[in-house]
Amino acid sequence: MTETESIAYDVVVLGAGPVGENVADRTRAAGLSTAIVESELVGGECSYWACMPSKALLRPVIARADARRVPGLSQAVQGPLDAAAVLAHRDEFTSHWKDDGQVAWLDGIGADLHRGQGRLSGTREVTVEGPDGERRVLTARHAVAVCTGTRAALPDLPGLAQVKPWTSREATSAQAVPGRLIVVGGGVVAVEMATAWQALGSQVTLLVRGKGVLPRMEPFAGELVTESLKEAGAEVRTGTSVTAVTREGPTVVALTDTGDRIETDEILFATGREPRTDDLGLDTVGLEPGSWLSVDDSLRVTGSTWLYAVGDVNHRALLTHQGKYQARIAGAAIAARASGVPILETDPWGAHTATADHAAVPQVVFTDPEAASVGLSLAEAEQAGHRVRAVDIDLSRIAGASLYGDGYRGQARMVVDITREILLGVTFVGPGVGELIHSATIAVAGEVPIGRLWHAVPSYPTVSEVWLRLLEAYRDA
Incomplete structure (x- = not known):
């Protein structure tokens, strides 16, 4: 083992998945020197074993299902998928499990990459054990961000x-x-x-x-x-x-x-999933190895002034897009605190607080049919004590859905807070509904009044006309 090297940075990021990359991008854009530590591939779970390869596998499945519903096309797509071609295409999406492109991106923003296992070894300090046995101690003048994500949780079963x-x-x-x-x-x-x-x-x-x-x-x-x-x-x-x-x-x-x-x-x-925090040296800073890390809305670990936990590791919303959202918030908060700005007093846009994690988390399930939701379900809203009404529409009644072909099946629901007349949650199920969910996210996150949504006119003939039918059903109930 070589002699331990010590290097100082403004910020040290543990984990170079999409969350860690976005934290580093924001801190570098603010002029803070930043190191990022990765024990596997730069790009993380999403790029190589989750979002990208899974959607590459699913896209031909969904495209074939859609085609089979269209008269004049359905007979041409009755055969099996070319599995070898699908798997090869999936391999391209993962860059054949090589991270050269992602490393080049890190170089482009000016972040330093340290390969190896990074562990907290004290206040604002991370020790990295490289694959060649080299040890480096990285000290952070302002913040350390834990962005190590989760791994699959396996049950305790015999055999x-x-x-x-x-x-x-x-x-x-x-x-x-x-x-x-x-x-x-x-x-x-x-x-x-x-x-x-x-x-x-x-x-x-x-x-x-x-x-x-x-x-x-x-x-x-x-x-x-x-x-x-x-x-x-x-x-x-x-x-x-x-x-x-x-x-x-x-x-x-x-x-x-x-x-x-x-x-x-x-x-x-x-x-299920479990946090990748068991081998991070959490015990050296008074935290429990293997635990989820509790944070405030600026993603700072509870009780700490310098440690942040961003993405899945904090258990707020285990979704890549929410993790990247949190990363943007955390990067901005780190930069503001580094410059001495009292962020909660000078933040009219909410750029330093991750409020979307509480009430407006969107998700798409890429099955056939797709399922997409944002905010609270009816049961969750009722359990939270809201006075609510659920409005349901059969999506097959929508003119735009008929263009998808024969046998379209789907359903939409909006959950309305009848006291404030705003949406608390929306769910769509049906072919192609994944592209509808952002409109619902805007309505929920923005707490747009029902009366105002009436004047957001959907284009005809698109599936988005479901908004008109939902609002009519609420008005006429």
Whole structure:
């Protein structure tokens, strides 16, 4: 091991995923010297094992489903997907798991990259152990930002380690299509990967512990997605938990609490996420290793004046776009504090406070049909004590939806605070609705009065005309 080198920066960022990159971008733009530490690939989970590869796998699935609904085109797309071509295209989206382009971007903004495992080793101090054994101590004059994200959480099941199960990483990077695939879970990763691999040729069995999939969205979202998965040939079993797994040669055997024995070629556990904070030296600054990091709205760790936790690691909203939003807030807050600006007193635009994490978090599930939501569901709004009314519209009644072809199925709901007459939440389910959700996000985040939304005229014939029908239904109720 070489002699330890010490380098001082204004800001040190742990983790070079999209969140860490955005923190570094903002602090560098403010003129602060910035180091970024990464133990794997620059670009992080989203670029190589999550958002980008999963959507590359799903895009041909959804495009084929849309085409099959259009008269004059449906007969031309009845055949199977070219799985090899889909996987090759996915590999291009991940830059074949090479981060040269991302490293060049960091160089372009003037941030210094330190490869290796970074750990907190004291106040405003990070020690990096490089792959060659070199040790560097990075000191931060103003802030350290923890942007290390999450990893897949695996249950404590007998035989699991020997089986070598898939997690989201293996599900998005596999180089061959398994003949049979069990997917354990009912959340976003579970339904997206079940959708993708069933279409690519696997026989998928989805095992859901609860009553249905997508439990955090409106009930009709899970119902429509489940219906579509079954029509595609997947088997969906709800109220079912895996109790043990074994591998018998090339075959994985899953035992369930219902007494079933299910054989498969691979098994994917999509059963939640846990923070990547177990090996960060949190104990050196009085925090618990392996814990989620609690933060204020400027993303500063509770009780600290210099430590920030940004993105999934703070457990506020485990979504890439929310993490990048938080990163922009955190970068601005770090820069303001470094310049001595009292940020809460001189922040009329809210540039230093992550308020969207509380009430206006949007999400799209890229299944067929797509499910998209922002804000509170009806159940969440009622549980929070709001006086609300839910307004529902069958999307197949919208003229723009008919252009998608025969058999369009979808539903829309807006949850209205009837005291203030603003929207608390909106959910769309149906082909193509992912592109609708930003209009709903603006309405929810901006607390736009219902009376004013009436004058936001949707173009005809587009699916966005659902807004007119929702507002008419609310007015006429």
